Amino acid sequence: MTYCLSLLCQDGLVFLSDSRSNAGMDSIATHRKMHVYEKPGDRALVLQSSGNLSLTHSALALIAQDLLLGETNPEYPHLMNQKTLFETARYIGQKVREVEKLDRANLEKDDYKFNIHFLVGGQIGDLPPELWYVYPQGNVMHASIETPFLQVGESKYGKPILDRGFRFSSSLDDAIKFGVLSMDSTMKSNLSVGPPIDIVVYEKDTLCIRRRAHLTDKDPYLQTIRQQWGQGLARLVKEMPALGFESAPPESQPVAGKPL
Amino acid sequence: MTYCLSLLCQDGLVFLSDSRSNAGMDSIATHRKMHVYEKPGDRALVLQSSGNLSLTHSALALIAQDLLLGETNPEYPHLMNQKTLFETARYIGQKVREVEKLDRANLEKDDYKFNIHFLVGGQIGDLPPELWYVYPQGNVMHASIETPFLQVGESKYGKPILDRGFRFSSSLDDAIKFGVLSMDSTMKSNLSVGPPIDIVVYEKDTLCIRRRAHLTDKDPYLQTIRQQWGQGLARLVKEMPALGFESAPPESQPVAGKPL
Numbered sequence: 001m002t003y004c005l006s007l008l009c010q011d012g013l014v015f016l017s018d019s020r021s022n023a024g025m026d027s028i029a030t031h032r033k034m035h036v037y038e039k040p041g042d043r044a045l046v047l048q049s050s051g052n053l054s055l056t057h058s059a060l061a062l063i064a065q066d067l068l069l070g071e072t073n074p075e076y077p078h079l080m081n082q083k084t085l086f087e088t089a090r091y092i093g094q095k096v097r098e099v100e101k102l103d104r105a106n107l108e109k110d111d112y113k114f115n116i117h118f119l120v121g122g123q124i125g126d127l128p129p130e131l132w133y134v135y136p137q138g139n140v141m142h143a144s145i146e147t148p149f150l151q152v153g154e155s156k157y158g159k160p161i162l163d164r165g166f167r168f169s170s171s172l173d174d175a176i177k178f179g180v181l182s183m184d185s186t187m188k189s190n191l192s193v194g195p196p197i198d199i200v201v202y203e204k205d206t207l208c209i210r211r212r213a214h215l216t217d218k219d220p221y222l223q224t225i226r227q228q229w230g231q232g233l234a235r236l237v238k239e240m241p242a243l244g245f246e247s248a249p250p251e252s253q254p255v256a257g258k259p260l
Numbered sequence: 261m262t263y264c265l266s267l268l269c270q271d272g273l274v275f276l277s278d279s280r281s282n283a284g285m286d287s288i289a290t291h292r293k294m295h296v297y298e299k300p301g302d303r304a305l306v307l308q309s310s311g312n313l314s315l316t317h318s319a320l321a322l323i324a325q326d327l328l329l330g331e332t333n334p335e336y337p338h339l340m341n342q343k344t345l346f347e348t349a350r351y352i353g354q355k356v357r358e359v360e361k362l363d364r365a366n367l368e369k370d371d372y373k374f375n376i377h378f379l380v381g382g383q384i385g386d387l388p389p390e391l392w393y394v395y396p397q398g399n400v401m402h403a404s405i406e407t408p409f410l411q412v413g414e415s416k417y418g419k420p421i422l423d424r425g426f427r428f429s430s431s432l433d434d435a436i437k438f439g440v441l442s443m444d445s446t447m448k449s450n451l452s453v454g455p456p457i458d459i460v461v462y463e464k465d466t467l468c469i470r471r472r473a474h475l476t477d478k479d480p481y482l483q484t485i486r487q488q489w490g491q492g493l494a495r496l497v498k499e500m501p502a503l504g505f506e507s508a509p510p511e512s513q514p515v516a517g518k519p520l
Contacts, residue, residue, distance in 0.1 A: 156416035160445035164493050173502040180503070185420035199503070211505040221503055232496040234425050240488055242433040243440070243459070243481055245471040 001192040002153035004033055004048035005182055006119045007175045008131045008143045010168055013121045013202040015046045016179040018153075018187065020194035034198040035060065039080055040208040045088065045122035046200050050153035051115040051136070052107070055099055059116060062095045085122065085130035086140070092118050093138035100136075117152040122202060129204055157189040158182035172201060180215075180225055197222070261452035262413035264293055264308035265442055266379045267435045268391045268403045270428055273381045273462040275306045276439040278413075278447065280454035294458040295320065299340055300468040305348065305382035306460050310413035311375035311396070312367070318359045319376060323352070345382065345390035346400070352378050353398030360396075377412040382462060389464055417449040418442035432461060440475075440485055457482070 007014040017034040033056075038044040047063075049056035066078035074081070082088040096116055104114040114136055121131035121143075131143040133150050143150050148168040151159065159182070166178040176199065186193045194217075201211035215222045267274040277294040293316075298304040309316035326338035334341070342348040356376055364374040374396055381391035381403075391403035393410050403410050408428040411418065419442070426438040436459065446453045454477075461471035475482045 156449070157420050159449045160417050160420065161493070163448050164445075164490055165497060174497060176503050177497050177500050181497070185424075188423050189416070189419045201505070213503060213505055221501070225500055228500055229496065230424055232492075232499070233421070236489065236492040236496070237425060237434060237437050237441070239492070240437050240485055241481070243436050243473060245461070245473055 001190060002033055002050035003155065003158060003183060003186045003190075003193045004050055004119055004152045005158065005162075005179055006046075006048065006121050006131050006143070006150050007162075007166060007170075007179055008121070008129070008148045008168060009170055009172055009175050010204075011172050012204040012206075013046070013129050013131060014172060014175045014179050015048060015119075015121065015198075015200045015202075016183050017048050017198045018183060018193045019196050019198060020192060032198065034200060036200060036209055036212075037079060038207075038209055042207060043080065043122060043124040044202055044207055044209050045079065045120060046202065046209070047092070048119040048152065050117045052112065055103060055114070055116040056118075058099045058102065059092070059095045059118070062098055063092070066095075083124070084127060085120070085124060085132060086142075088124070089120050089132035089134055089140040089142075090138075092120055092134045093140055096134060096136065097138040100138075119150050119152055123204065123207060125207075129202065154186055154190050154193050158186040161185060172203065176201065177225070180222070181229060184222070184226060184229070195219075195222070261450060262293055262310035263415065263418060263443060263446045263450075263453045264310055264379055264412045265418065265422075265439055266306075266308065266381050266391050266403070266410050267422075267426060267430075267439055268381070268389070268408040268428060269430055269432055269435050270464075271432050272464040272466075273306070273383075273389050273391060274432060274435045274439050275308060275379075275381065275458075275460040275462075276443050277308050277458045278443060278453045279456050279458060280452060292458065294460060296460060296469055296472075297339060298468055302467060303340065303382060303384040304462055304467055304469050305339065305380060306462065306469070307352070308379040308412065310377045312372065315359055315363060315374070315376040316378075318362065319352070319355045319378070322355045322358055326355075343384070344387060345380070345384060345392060346402075348384070349380050349392035349394055349400040349402075350398075352380055352394045353400055356394060356396065357398040360398075379410050379412055383464065383467060385467075389462065414446055414450050414453050418446040421445060432463065436461065437485070440482070441489060444482070444486060444489070455479075455482070 004017045015034060019032055033049050035047040063079050070076045070078040082091050100114060107114060116136050118134040123129040131150055133141050145168045149162055161181050162178055183197055197215045199213040200209055202209060264277045279292055293309050295307040323339050330336045330338040342351050360374060367374060376396050378394040383389040391410055393401050405428045409422055421442050422438055443457055457475045459473040460469055462469060
């Protein structure tokens with residue numbers, strides 16, 4: 001299983017990915033799911049992937065091939081010469097559709113789902129930073145001020161903490177903390193999502209990536225965050241008032257022995 | 261969608277259910293998913309249900325019919341005369357299998373899943389309080405000291421808070437708070453899980469239910485908990501140290517433009 005998360009803030013973007021892959025309980029491996037592409041001064045892009053590993057690897061290989069062809073032919077369309085983030089997301093969707101032609105029918109013969117999801121975010125030239133979701137069908141949608149984060153993979157466990165506190169107006173430093181907490185909650189509730197965690201931060205208008213981190217399970221920062229969070233939550237629960245049962249209106253209570 | 265949660269503590273049991281049912285975005289109704297059966301001094305049982313509403317209603321109607329037959333024939337097997345909680349859970353499983361015979365084939369003709377899940381908990385006589393899960397196949401499993409809570413329905417959003425802090429050794433008052441927070445996180449992340457929330461608390465060895473509550477969306481306790489929790493989480497995040505990027509080992513960082 002995979003969990004990738006991208007956060008859109010007024011000051012830039014934060015990307016987090018776990019790096020565990022599994023094909024059954026006895027085949028657990030580490031694969032990078034975060035891919036950075038940059039041409040400093042022109043654009044910086046971050047791709048995150050989830051789904052069937054063979055499918056994401058094929059799509060990434062097609063992207064790499066196009067980049068190679070683009071080296072000798074500048075007109076050749078590739079990941080790094082699209083005009084907008086929307087066109088970049090559509091280009092990735094096109095690669096997903098190429099992989100679909102290659103593999104879908106054969107996978108479905110053996111009941112495998114055509115499962116491949118991408119997130120792509122970054123900034124191109126003078127345009128604002130954006131964040132896009134590319135579906136297995138190749139269609140795309142974007143994050144916004146009202147819905148400022150996108151997730152792929154095992155997304156539910158890590159969503160409540162973001163819904164509670166993360167906003168477009170959050171600082172990049174706070175966004176990183178929300179991201180780490182969201183990732184850590186997911187790892188705690190689903191053991192097939194696992195460290196190391198890759199983190200990339202894009203600061204608006206820099207057109208390059210200056211902040212990256214790679215947190216292993218034993219990373220002191222991750223351990224500090226976990227400990228402080230666990231203790232802090234326990235304290236918060238203790239401080240909350242207890243529910244007073246005498247105040248419950250009797251007429252609204254379940255009736256004993258009358259299930260219907 | 262539904263979210264039901266049962267918590268097993270050393271001092272008793274706590275049960276929480278939402279009460280929203282929906283069959284599509286434009287058909288949202290309120291249905292009770294928590295059912296209390298008690299014979300004070302002998303036993304107290306709480307049932308919670310999730311899945312296809314017609315299936316859970318049929319199973320509950322079969323249970324009610326058996327109780328009625330049991331009034332004139334004390335030997336007739338019903339929900340309230342099983343010897344153990346295990347046998348009670350197996351009895352419910354039998355009712356689920358009766359409904360399966362009635363409806364499964366017809367449902368599957370129209371691509372509806374045979375989806376029916378029950379939780380049953382309580383105490384019988386001198387036996388310890390127990391908590392059981394009844395699957396759509398009629399098989400059963402129980403909660404334990406190591407895994408002291410069971411969930412049915414939309415279970416993922418509300419799991420991290422329980423994994424972080426709820427334990428078998430938690431007090432009943434703290435278990436209620438964890439339950440309310442778990443329920444509230446789920447309602448915030450999935451709008452099809454909704455208030456009012458039914459809460460039933462079973463205090464060990466009382467063999468009756470003395471504490472029940474029914475919290476509407478405007479309930480002052482729910483609003484206080486939400487506000488304190490939201491503010492507390494924001495404060496906790498602020499207090500956490502920021503990630504220091506200079507400490508990340510360069511050799512472990514993603515390499516720009518080299519996705520493979």
